[in-house]
Amino acid sequence: MIRPTPQNMSTPSGPGPGQLALKTLVCTCLLAALALGCSPKQPDFDLEIPPADELYERGMEALKPRRLLGIFPHTNHQKAIDAFQEIVDNYPYSEYSVKAELEIANTYYNQEKWEEALSYYRDFGDLHPENENVPYAMFRTGMCYANQVDVPDRDQRVTRLAVEAYGDLIDSFPDDPYAQQAREQSRELNIRLAENAFIIANFYFEKEEYQAAARRFQIMLEEYPGLGFDPLVLQRLGISYAELNRDDDAARVFEQLRTEYGYSESGEVVSPDSP
Helix, strand or coil: CCCCCCCCCCCCCCCCHHHHHHHHHHHHHHHHHHHHHHCCCCCCCCCCCCCHHHHHHHHHHHCCCEEECCCEEECCHHHHHHHHHHHHHHCCCCHHHHHHHHHHHHHHHHCCCHHHHHHHHHHHHHHCCCCCCHHHHHHHHHHHHHCCCCCCCCCCHHHHHHHHHHHHHHHHCCCCHHHHHHHHHHHHHHHHHHHHHHHHHHHHHHCCCHHHHHHHHHHHHHHCCCCCCHHHHHHHHHHHHHHCCCHHHHHHHHHHHHHHHCECCCCCECCCCCC
């Protein structure tokens, strides 16, 4: 009787019991890992938020300029804003929250992000009307507009918004040092508005459209007096009236030009006492 040798013996076609158990265990582990990876991340309620004063120091530290590679100046504005915002979100009734709101506005301002800075400065005044820094926030509101002012022959909408913002400050805090700065800034901006108005009025004057020119010159005298334009505006207003055969109005304007500024209708200097 021939005994089967190992070479003659057939091997089972499928895996044995041990192999099946191992494969089952691997699949189970893979599915569990996949399920954990796809599940939404649970918030860590044990994460401790630093105190307000520490967050404030972090923000102020981030604003200190550093040098990248020892050469290029760099300030981590976003890190500072994040720290200050965390104070506002987590410690809204802290004294540091008020400081943080103002620092966020200042940080945006220093980055020349005018719209973001405007939003925070205006909110600061609305939320803390009794705070001592409200005049400063109102002044910075005007500055945000003023920094966007265009050349005189372009649209001056932003210039008017700046003048309006400074006017609000002057009306609300007339004796504050920032109000004095606002007056100085307003004068410069009004000169720019007057230049823009004169460009438009003179355009009609040179096109001999004297009715439109006279109306705009008159508005200039009412809205922008004492800014250095009055003599020239009076001269061209008088000429416009004369061309429109409004002789009495022309005579009145030329008399004002002579007595107040010492100029004739042709623009020559005359003595105020001359006939």
